[in-house]
Amino acid sequence: MLKEELWQAALAQIQLNISQANFSTWFKNTGILSQKEGEVIISVPNSFAKEWLENKYNKIIFNLLHSLDEEIKEVKYTVSRQGLKFLKKSSFSLPESDQLEFQELKIDKETNLNPRYTFENFVVGPFNELPQAAAWAVAKDPGTIYNPLFVYGGVGLGKTHLLQSIGNMVIKSFPEKKVKYVPSEKFTSEVVTAIKNHTMENFKTKHRETDVLIIDDVQFLAGKEKTQEEFFHTFNTLYERNKQIVISSDRPPKAIPALTERLRSRFEGGMIADIGYPDFETRMAILKTKAQEKKINLPEETLSYIASNIQRNIRELEGALTRLVAHQKLNNHPLDPEATKSLLKKILLSPAKISTPKKIIRAVAQFYDLKEKNLFDSSRKREIVRPRQIAMYLLREDLKSSYPFIGRKMGGKDHTTAIHSYEKILKELETNENLKEEIELIRQLVFSV
Numbered sequence: 001m002l003k004e005e006l007w008q009a010a011l012a013q014i015q016l017n018i019s020q021a022n023f024s025t026w027f028k029n030t031g032i033l034s035q036k037e038g039e040v041i042i043s044v045p046n047s048f049a050k051e052w053l054e055n056k057y058n059k060i061i062f063n064l065l066h067s068l069d070e071e072i073k074e075v076k077y078t079v080s081r082q083g084l085k086f087l088k089k090s091s092f093s094l095p096e097s098d099q100l101e102f103q104e105l106k107i108d109k110e111t112n113l114n115p116r117y118t119f120e121n122f123v124v125g126p127f128n129e130l131p132q133a134a135a136w137a138v139a140k141d142p143g144t145i146y147n148p149l150f151v152y153g154g155v156g157l158g159k160t161h162l163l164q165s166i167g168n169m170v171i172k173s174f175p176e177k178k179v180k181y182v183p184s185e186k187f188t189s190e191v192v193t194a195i196k197n198h199t200m201e202n203f204k205t206k207h208r209e210t211d212v213l214i215i216d217d218v219q220f221l222a223g224k225e226k227t228q229e230e231f232f233h234t235f236n237t238l239y240e241r242n243k244q245i246v247i248s249s250d251r252p253p254k255a256i257p258a259l260t261e262r263l264r265s266r267f268e269g270g271m272i273a274d275i276g277y278p279d280f281e282t283r284m285a286i287l288k289t290k291a292q293e294k295k296i297n298l299p300e301e302t303l304s305y306i307a308s309n310i311q312r313n314i315r316e317l318e319g320a321l322t323r324l325v326a327h328q329k330l331n332n333h334p335l336d337p338e339a340t341k342s343l344l345k346k347i348l349l350s351p352a353k354i355s356t357p358k359k360i361i362r363a364v365a366q367f368y369d370l371k372e373k374n375l376f377d378s379s380r381k382r383e384i385v386r387p388r389q390i391a392m393y394l395l396r397e398d399l400k401s402s403y404p405f406i407g408r409k410m411g412g413k414d415h416t417t418a419i420h421s422y423e424k425i426l427k428e429l430e431t432n433e434n435l436k437e438e439i440e441l442i443r444q445l446v447f448s449v
């Protein structure tokens, strides 16, 4: 296997295990400089990236390379500008959609939209019918029907895809309209910069001239009051001028802690639509669409094996496919069903997919916007008691931890507290649909924190 191919295959897999943002930050312009006598030297563009790869990602890089080529015994990193050249020169290339490098180049600077996301390649099923129909209606006639449109759902279920599809359709049908797609973290950092540089007026003008403003992952605005205030003003100005606002979040407005009341009620004034989990048929349809995009043929049996095993995250569904495709291309022949299974088992059981007490605690804290140590306090405040009970529930339910262990993990509580918490949540789940949904969202987070 050529070193370029090896690195492409490794990158394809790394991308599945870390966030998109981390991937593009740390793996951009990297390549394999040399490979001999079991030692691989990876070129990185700067010493900062070198440090990160060495300290944070060495293990995963090594494991992946080793799994692709058993001869590899050691990985080293060196600063060099050659990485990019390697990638571009490489004769082997992954399907375009997997090449973040090139994908990023295509993102429109003005609108921030990625043309890859369209309604045409968005598969509709019972789980996303409503948000899709609402999004379509909004794109056909922005600013009139559902304003704002608020779409929520768990990680990797198509929120960004749907939001961007609206933007892409609007610029196509109404070239004169100004569309802006802004991840809410970007909105926040723009506000911070504008305040620091005394350029708030520019910032305001810029956003208020927009016809369609799309803010992705709005839960990240929680707790950032100044940003929320600016957003509120922007929102009102646009709303009064009948401009379209589209928002996404990983949970409904009422479940975003530290969202100012007036912003929340603004969100609730429009259309709220949630994306659930795709059923088996839709998962199959998505896999087929993606396989077609990647110009690859896979037996029905393989697709159905993937669709049966990955149920809650479309990004992972796609990731499994990417991995198979990479494998198939590297080995130059289709995988038989047995080999497919064993390869997929590795993905499904990779460390990132295994839940641990630490991950559960971190996910619960993140979901409720608390510090991990808050969960260990003895506070009786509901904002804390509830998340603490949910953490204990998950420790029991998903990890089968013993009650004394759970008590200890949660800041030295008595085992009876653990029993009580578990049973309380269990009972409530029988009747409380919202709680069920909340816990599912946390489970999703467990795998991404």
Ligand code: ADP
Pocket (backbone or CB within 6 Å): 121, 122, 123, 124, 128, 153, 154, 155, 156, 157, 158, 159, 160, 161, 162, 286, 289, 314, 315, 318
């Ligand atoms: P989210 O923003 O909810 O985390 P994304 O929109 O980033 O999820 O979707 C994750 C991946 O799954 C993307 O590559 C996207 O194209 C794909 N995807 C999600 N939903 C669908 C769908 N209904 N049809 C086709 N692809 C989808």
Ligand code: MG
Pocket (backbone or CB within 6 Å): 159, 160, 161, 216, 217
């Ligand atoms: Mg997203």
